Amino acid sequence: MGHASLIPAGRKSAGRLLIVLTSLLLAATVIFQILDASGVLAFGLPDWRPSLYAYIVWAVSMGISQVMMRGEAGHKALFLLPALLFTIAMVIFPTVFGFYIAFSEWNLSSFDGQKFNGLDNLRTLYNDSYFWNALRNMTFYVASVLLQYALAFGLALLLNADIRARKFFRVAFLLPFMLSPVAVSWMIGKSLMEFRFGPLAGLARHLGWENPAFFATPWIARFNILALDAWVWLPFMIILILAGLQAMPKDIQEAAKVDGAAGWTSFWHITFPLMLPVSVTTIVLRIIFQLKLADIVINTTSGGPGGATDTVSSFIFREYRDRSNVGYGTMAAEVYLIIIIIFITILLNLVGRFMRREAAQ
């Protein structure tokens, strides 16, 4: 800090020269490639790799010139620059590019290529009952987080009780979270719940359900997807809540041990209020992950029966897989992103207000 004046003027201008030169190189490469791609020049480059390399050269020289021009402040900037330039390149560009795709008719399997079609995709989306259906299902999936939270809290309390073999139970409770949702789709959805040979189907028959088809009728299918999803994600919530419980002061922890009716009142009046901040964090994080729910649905039911288990992600996935409809799929994804941002903003606002009111009491 404040040593900028110690840097020789020559080094400063060399740094400036470096950034100007590489910026020019990047701009020239991109313009050259645009001209080449649009047919003005006829070099016929096979791909856009040169532009990518030019960006990498530009990003590296950006870092070098920061150090040359700004000394210690440049060194400090160097900590942040790689991650920042990487994320900007990987997110900003595709998102902006995504909006460009979203307003066009573009089917990768047809030879027509991209055709700008204004608001047509938005209009189609507005009238697409499958999209609205998927959104409705999402409200169901998101609402179910509260149920999962209650269950996870109970299990975390059990783990926090004075028990033996805690390590075993902790690992056992954690394991489902580690497994790939795709494998879980087969392990539980397609094997344990299989109609003929699955032990869960056998158990259901034994309990009097004559026709144990777990994914045949809408509500049963929805609840079973939910069960699979909860199986994978409950450990995440349990771990967070358990960490919250263990961070509580020792004497309060003693009082919060689950044992009998007195334990119940102490839980309701002491533990639960103290756990509110952790609970809120857990629920919000879980909702954010729930909004991305896709793998299990894609691999267990493909959104069926009749779209009953569809999520927005699995709907868009099929839009691409079955119809190669890039333009329309991207429009659906961008609209979904906007809905998510609005929803999370409102949610965080409400949560903030709720927490302030609790704190004031």
Place this chain on the structure above:
Amino acid sequence: MTTASEAYAARRRASQPWNWSRATAKILIYAALLTWAFICLFPIYWTISTSFKTAVNVTQGDIIPFIGRFQGDWKGWRSLGLSPDTIFQVSTVRDEFLLRFGNSVMASVGASLLAVIIGAPAAYGLARFNYKFGPWRNKDISFFFLSQLLLPPVVLAMPFLVLYKELALLDNLIGLILVYTLMVLPIVIWITRDQFETIPIELEQAALVDGCTIWGAFIRIVLPLALPGLVAAFILSVVLCWNEYFFAALLTSTNAKTVPVMVASQTGSQGISWWTMAALSTGAIAPLIVIGVFLERYIVKGLTAGAVK
């Protein structure tokens, strides 16, 4: 707090003479714990055991090994070319599986390494220095990184599909590694920043006085101290990348396909035998179970970073 300690005292008084109720509570607690542990472990047991079943064992729903019909058989592993009698023979299925497995290892380890290498310095910078990029301060930059968590994969998937086609990165491990790095970077920054904040700043100041540069102090003093956080971030990233399906399904086809995509493509086909699927699923989840059992504390550390203050 008066109400808290009153309630506590009341509970202590109430519970003293009721030892039998404490015993019942204990039994109920263990019963609930064991039930849930069973729910967690049975699907895993079922998958592993099914990979050692014969056709009869599958149709009869045999569960417990070494009694009656279920004597164990290498059927599932044989079909993957991984049973003792086929392991030295030529097997295209095995080559395919090992290729996918290798792809998964490279994609998840590569992406996690890259994410830690660029994420940890960024997290350190955000924890220690005051940045100002135009109107952006530390808080805004942190929020920018964390907000990436909100992006559902579908939003990026299709632009990436088109972009990667133009960049010749489709079905390419490098392309997949870049996407995965993007996916885990916010989590790595979140976890490591939490770790850096626990390190006393005096240590670095002493190093700076001794003539270290800030990078020297970071690499020689801070990184070794922050190692648990870095390991936690790395392991959690590996798990998330290993399980990733959505991007892998869209962006890879023949060369760079990963294990989850292979499992998914087999799940869809009708008439695929259970023992093969079970062996394949076991192969897909085995590394994760090993990580879960031996590195549980790092996973927990990673998940709880910053959530509990």
